[in-house]
Amino acid sequence: EDQVTQSPEALRLQEGESSSLNCSYTVSGLRGLFWYRQDPGKGPEFLFTLYSAGEEKEKERLKATLTKKESFLHITAPKPEDSATYLCAVSFSGGSYIPTFGRGTSLIVHP
């Protein structure tokens, strides 16, 4: 069964301390990989869509990369306002278009 696994479950960083979040997947054909940010009590906010291995996208302090089996969300010099849960979702070819979500990584950035 196709699955999406995110690690770590929780991450605490000091302001300015760069790090990476991981999203790995077992796949029978990738259609797209999606990253979202979710603040407590709110709906997920779209960040990036990646379609093929080697693809990279950037937005402010965030950079998403994709390989054949995993994606990384790199956070450079994070600020306290980057604190949130980061969700990864993957849609697979050969099935429905419905993305499967991981459980997310809860990020806290201390000032």
Add this chain to the structure above:
Amino acid sequence: DTGVSQDPRHKITKRGQNVTFRCDPISEHNRLYWYRQTLGQGPEFLTYFQNEAQLEKSRLLSDRFSAERPKGSFSTLEIQRTEQGDSAMYLCASSSWDRGETQYFGPGTRLLVL
């Protein structure tokens, strides 16, 4: 784009009551999705519409849940005879085929069943 909107934002009900939630998608999006999310989990797929047609339902979706999307615009999700286990955040998302199927989410409806 005004974004995806959901109403109400919060709902408290007693066990056994029926509740209905509304979702208004981004206007040019033809696909609409309902998800449920509990604390510490990612969104869990419930059902999906393309225009007015309901194309897929989760095998986990109880018969007490029903969704409609009349005329392919807004959608409603009804839960009959609510149970305490139905307490969760109910999320709606919409997407467009020609935008790579990226889903855009609404703010969610937080349901508490007492």
